[in-house]
Amino acid sequence: MSALLEVRHATKTFRSGAGARRRRVMALDDVSLSVGEGEIVALVGESGSGKSTLGRAVVGLERLDGGKALFEGVEYASMSERSLRELRRQMHLVLQDPYQSLHPGMRVATAVAEPLEIAGTGNAKSPKVAEALEEVGLTPASQFLARYPHQLSGGQRQRVVLARALVGRPRLVVADEPTSMVDATLRAGIVALIRQLRDHHGIAFLVITHDLDMAAAVAEQVAIMQRGRLVECGPTPEVFAAPSHDYTKMLLRAAAEVGRLDVAD
Amino acid sequence: MSRRQSPGKILGRVGLVLLAVPALAAVFAPLTARHSPTRPSARPLLKPSLGHPLGTDDLGIDIFAQLIYGSRISLAIGLGAAVLAVVVGLTVALVAGWRRGWAETVLMRLTDVTLAFPFLPLVLVLAAFFGRGLIVTALVIGAVTWARPARVLWAQVLKLREYPHVQAARAMGATGTRCVVRHILTRLTPVTSAQFVRVANAAVISEAALAFLGLGDPNQASWGIMLANASSNNALLTGAWKWWMVPPGLALTLVVLGFAFTGYASEEWADPRLASTGRLRFLSSRRRRPSPAATAAAVETPDPGPILSVRDLVVHYDRQGPAVVKGVSFDVERERVTALVGESGSGKSTIVLALLGLLPGDPLVEGEATFEGRKLLRAAAAARVRGRQVGFVTQAAMNALNPAYTIHFQVSEAAALTMPQEEARRRATDLLETVGLPASDHGAYPHELSGGMRQRVVIAMALANKPDLLIADEPTTGLDLVTQAAILHLLGDLKDRLGLTVLLITHDVQMVMRVADEIVILQDGCVVEQGAVDTVVADPQQDYTRRLLNTRLSPLTVKV
Numbered sequence: 001m002s003a004l005l006e007v008r009h010a011t012k013t014f015r016s017g018a019g020a021r022r023r024r025v026m027a028l029d030d031v032s033l034s035v036g037e038g039e040i041v042a043l044v045g046e047s048g049s050g051k052s053t054l055g056r057a058v059v060g061l062e063r064l065d066g067g068k069a070l071f072e073g074v075e076y077a078s079m080s081e082r083s084l085r086e087l088r089r090q091m092h093l094v095l096q097d098p099y100q101s102l103h104p105g106m107r108v109a110t111a112v113a114e115p116l117e118i119a120g121t122g123n124a125k126s127p128k129v130a131e132a133l134e135e136v137g138l139t140p141a142s143q144f145l146a147r148y149p150h151q152l153s154g155g156q157r158q159r160v161v162l163a164r165a166l167v168g169r170p171r172l173v174v175a176d177e178p179t180s181m182v183d184a185t186l187r188a189g190i191v192a193l194i195r196q197l198r199d200h201h202g203i204a205f206l207v208i209t210h211d212l213d214m215a216a217a218v219a220e221q222v223a224i225m226q227r228g229r230l231v232e233c234g235p236t237p238e239v240f241a242a243p244s245h246d247y248t249k250m251l252l253r254a255a256a257e258v259g260r261l262d263v264a265d
Numbered sequence: 266m267s268r269r270q271s272p273g274k275i276l277g278r279v280g281l282v283l284l285a286v287p288a289l290a291a292v293f294a295p296l297t298a299r300h301s302p303t304r305p306s307a308r309p310l311l312k313p314s315l316g317h318p319l320g321t322d323d324l325g326i327d328i329f330a331q332l333i334y335g336s337r338i339s340l341a342i343g344l345g346a347a348v349l350a351v352v353v354g355l356t357v358a359l360v361a362g363w364r365r366g367w368a369e370t371v372l373m374r375l376t377d378v379t380l381a382f383p384f385l386p387l388v389l390v391l392a393a394f395f396g397r398g399l400i401v402t403a404l405v406i407g408a409v410t411w412a413r414p415a416r417v418l419w420a421q422v423l424k425l426r427e428y429p430h431v432q433a434a435r436a437m438g439a440t441g442t443r444c445v446v447r448h449i450l451t452r453l454t455p456v457t458s459a460q461f462v463r464v465a466n467a468a469v470i471s472e473a474a475l476a477f478l479g480l481g482d483p484n485q486a487s488w489g490i491m492l493a494n495a496s497s498n499n500a501l502l503t504g505a506w507k508w509w510m511v512p513p514g515l516a517l518t519l520v521v522l523g524f525a526f527t528g529y530a531s532e533e534w535a536d537p538r539l540a541s542t543g544r545l546r547f548l549s550s551r552r553r554r555p556s557p558a559a560t561a562a563a564v565e566t567p568d569p570g571p572i573l574s575v576r577d578l579v580v581h582y583d584r585q586g587p588a589v590v591k592g593v594s595f596d597v598e599r600e601r602v603t604a605l606v607g608e609s610g611s612g613k614s615t616i617v618l619a620l621l622g623l624l625p626g627d628p629l630v631e632g633e634a635t636f637e638g639r640k641l642l643r644a645a646a647a648a649r650v651r652g653r654q655v656g657f658v659t660q661a662a663m664n665a666l667n668p669a670y671t672i673h674f675q676v677s678e679a680a681a682l683t684m685p686q687e688e689a690r691r692r693a694t695d696l697l698e699t700v701g702l703p704a705s706d707h708g709a710y711p712h713e714l715s716g717g718m719r720q721r722v723v724i725a726m727a728l729a730n731k732p733d734l735l736i737a738d739e740p741t742t743g744l745d746l747v748t749q750a751a752i753l754h755l756l757g758d759l760k761d762r763l764g765l766t767v768l769l770i771t772h773d774v775q776m777v778m779r780v781a782d783e784i785v786i787l788q789d790g791c792v793v794e795q796g797a798v799d800t801v802v803a804d805p806q807q808d809y810t811r812r813l814l815n816t817r818l819s820p821l822t823v824k825v
Contacts, residue, residue, distance in 0.1 A: 046745045046746075046747050046748070047715070047716060047744075047745045047748075048715065059436040060436070061432060061435060061436055084438075085438040085439075085440065086438065087438070088435075088436060088437060088438030089437065089438040091436070092436065092437060093432070093433055093436035093437075094433075095429040095432065095433060097429055100428055100429040100430065101429040101430050101433055102430055103430045103447075103448055103451065103452065104452075105451050105452065105454075106451075114434060114437060114439070114447075115437050118434075118437050118438055118439045118440075118443065119438075153609070153610070154609060161433075164433075168437070174436075180743075183608045183609055183772045184608075184772055184773040184774065184775065184776075184813070184816040185608055185772075185812060185813060185816050187816060187818060188815075188816060188818055191818055210745035210746050210747075211746060211818075212746065212819075213817065213818045213819040214818055214819075216818070216819035217818035217819045218818075250747065251746065251747060253750075254746045254747040254749070254750040254751075255746050255750075257750035257753070257754070257779065258741075258746055258749050258750050258753060258773075258775065258776045258779075259773075259774075259775030259776055259777075259778045259779055259817075260746065260775055260776075260817065260818070260819075261817075261819060261822065262817075262822040
C-alpha cells in the first residue's frame with residue numbers, strides 16, 4: 001500500500017549572510033518521511049531545525065533542491081506551477097499565527113469559503129461554510145459568518161483557520177505550529193479538534209510543532225528533526241517511552257522542565 | 266457601548282461634502298450659472314451685482330459662471346490624472362512585486378528614473394511640447410506622477426506577498442491572479458487611496474499652476490486661468506481681487522481639503538480595525554472620583570515587608586470604557602519568584618503597564634501600589650524607578666532590539682543611565698556573561714542571534730542598573746521548548762545568584778510551576794486565587810484554577 005504523502009531524500013539549502021560571512025544552511029538534509037491515509041504525523045524540532053521548510057515544501061511553496069515528493073504515488077516536487085495548483089487543492093496549509101493567517105478585510109464566511117471558490121465548488125453562501133464552522137465548535141455559525149477576524153479571539157481565529165482547512169475536504173492538512181500562539185487552556189481544544197477532523201473525515205495531518213506534549217497527544221507517528229536531519233521517527237508511544245537519540249531525550253527533558261510532561265524520579 | 270462615530274467617518278463626511286459642492290456645481294453648471302463662462306455678457310470689469318454676483322472680467326465675461334464651470338476642469342483634471350497615475354503605478358507595482366525577476370528590475374529602474382526628474386519643470390516642458398488642452402494636461406500630469414505610487418505600492422506588495430494568508434491561499438492552489446486580486450489588491454486599498462488623493466491634489470494644483478503660467482487652454486475657464494487673468498488685470502491693485510481671486514483660490518483649497526479628508530476615511534473603510542481603535546482617540550474629560558474604599562485602603566509597609574504591594578488596583582483604558590482590571594491586590598515578596606497567571610484578556614499585562622506608568626492613551630487608574638515604600642501609579646514616581654530599581658522585560662522585546670547596534674553596545678547604553686560610560690561598558694560585558702552569552706557573541710548584531718539568545722540580551726538590559734525587582738512579561742513566548750526551559754532556568758538562577766525578586770507574567774501555569782514560589786491567578790481582571798505555588802497546585806480552591814492546571818495535553822511521564 002502506498003502512502004498518501006511520501007517525501008524521499010529531500011534536500012534544500014538556503015544561502016544566508018553576505019561577503020565573508022556568507023554561508024550555506026542545510027535546511028533539509030536527506031529527509032524521508034511518509035504520511036499514511038488518515039494518519040496524524042507530528043514533526044518535532046527546535047526553531048531552525050528545518051521542520052517548517054519541510055512543511056512548505058510538502059504544500060509546494062518551497063522547491064526542493066533534491067529528492068522527491070509523492071502524493072498518492074505521483075511525483076510533484078518538479079511539477080509545473082499550473083499542474084501543482086490542481087494538486088494543492090487536495091492539501092491545505094494551516095499556519096501558526098492566527099492573527100496573520102486571515103485577511104483582516106475578509107469576513108469569516110468569505111475566508112472559510114476560499115478553498116471552495118478556488119475549486120469552483122461553492123462560495124460564501126454555501127451551506128458547507130456554516131457546517132464547517134459548526135464542526136470546529138463555532139456555534140451557532142450564523143453568529144460568526146459576518147464577523148471580521150479582529151472581532152474574534154485568538155482561539156476563535158485558529159478555529160476559523162481550521163474550518164477553512166476542512167471545508168474543501170482535503171486529503172492532507174499540514175499544520176505548522178497550530179497551537180504555539182494560543183493560550184495554554186485552548187491548546188487542548190485544538191488538539192481534540194484535529195483528532196476529531198481526522199476521525200470524521202479521514203483527513204491526514206502533518207503537525208509541525210516544537211511541543212513534544214502536543215505531538216504525544218495528537219499523533220500516531222512522530223518524527224524528530226535536528227538541524228535539517230531526521231534523527232528519529234516511529235510510533236509515538238515507542239519513541240516517547242524509549243527515545244533512542246540523545247536529541248530526543250534532551251527535548252523530553254526540556255518539556256518536563258517547563259511542566260508540559262510529568263517527571264518520574 | 267458608545268455610539269460615537271469614529272473620527273475617520275466624521276472627516277470622511279466633511280470631505281465628501283467639500284467635494285460634493287464643486288461636483289454638483291460641475292454637473293449642474295448650466296442651471297446655476299445664468300451666463301456663459303466664455304462669451305461676454307456685460308460690460309467689462311463690472312463690480313458684483315445681483316445679475317453678476319462676482320462681477321465681470323476684462324472681456325465682460327461673468328466671473329461667477331467661470332467659477333462654476335471651472336470646477337468641471339479642476340475635478341476632471343484631478344480625477345483623470347489620479348486615475349491614470351494610480352492605474353499605471355498599481356500595475357507596475359503588482360507586476361514587479363508579484364512576478365519578481367527581470368520584470369521587477371526593468372520596471373523599478375524605470376520608476377527610479379521617472380522619480381529622479383523634478384516635478385514642475387518636467388510638467389512645464391511636457392505641457393509646452395504637447396500643447397494645451399484638458400486631456401493633454403491630465404495625461405502630462407499623470408505621466409509624471411505615476412512613479413511615486415508605483416514605488417510605494419511595490420514595497421507593500423513585497424511585504425504582503427509573504428503574509429501568512431497569502432501563503433495559505435497559494436497553498437490552497439489559488440492562481441496568481443486570485444492571490445493578487447483577493448489578497449493583495451484588497452489590502453493595498455488604504456495605501457492606494459492615499460496615493461490617489463496625493464496625485465489628485467497635485468494635479469489640481471499643477472493645473473492651476475500651469476494655467477497661471479500661461480500654459481493652460483485660454484478657451485477653458487479653469488480656476489488657474491481665472492487667477493492668471495485677474496493677475497494680469499492688476500486685480501490686486503484695483504480691489505477686484507476680493508471677487509476675482511479669492512473665490513477661485515478658496516475653491517481650490519476646499520477641493521484639496523475634500524480630497525484629503527476623503528482619503529483618510531477610505532483608509533478606515535479598507536481596514537475595519539481602524540474603525541474600532543479610532544474611538545480611543547476621542548476621550549471626554551469626565552473624571553471619576555476615586556472610590557472611598559480605594560482611598561481608605563492605604564497600606565503600611567513594615568520593613569522588610571513585600572517589595573511590591575498592590576491594593577485594589579482598578580484600570581480603565583478609557584475613562585468611559587469598562588474596567589479591565591477590577592480591584593486587584595497582591596504582594597511580591599523579596600527574593601522570590603511571583604507568577605501572575607491568566608489567559609489573554611485577563612488583565613495581567615495591563616496591571617504591569619499600569620504599575621510602571623506605561624499605559625497608552627488616557628487611562629483611569631485607581632488604587633494603591635507601593636514599591637519599597639514609594640507610591641507608584643503616579644507617572645512621575647513610576648518613571649523614577651523604571652529601568653533603575655525595576656527592570657522590565659516587555660513582551661516580545663527580543664524582536665525589538667535595535668538592528669543597527671551590537672548587543673554589547675545596547676546593554677552598555679542601558680547601563681549608562683546610572684553609571685559613567687567606561688563602567689557601563691564593563692558592566693555590559695559582565696551582564697552578558699551572567700545571562701550566558703560568551704564573549705565571542707558580544708560583538709554580534711541582533712539578527713545574527715537566535716530568539717533565545719536575543720531574549721538573554723533583553724534580560725541583561727533589564728538587569729543593567731542592578732534592579733531590585735525584575736518584571737518579565739511572557740518572556741518565553743515565541744521560543745521553542747528547549748529555549749523556554751533555558752530561559753526559565755536562567756531567571757531562577759538569577760534570583761538565587763543576585764538576590765533578585767522576579768515578577769513573571771504568563772498564560773501558562775505549567776510553565777511556572779517549577780520556577781515560581783508564589784502564584785497569583787487572574788481571571789477577567791480579578792484575582793481568583795493566590796498563594797504559594799505548592800499549596801495552590803496541590804489543592805486548588807477554584808474551578809478556574811483547576812481548569813488552568815488541567816491544560817496538560819499528554820499524560821506521558823518522562824524519566825529524567
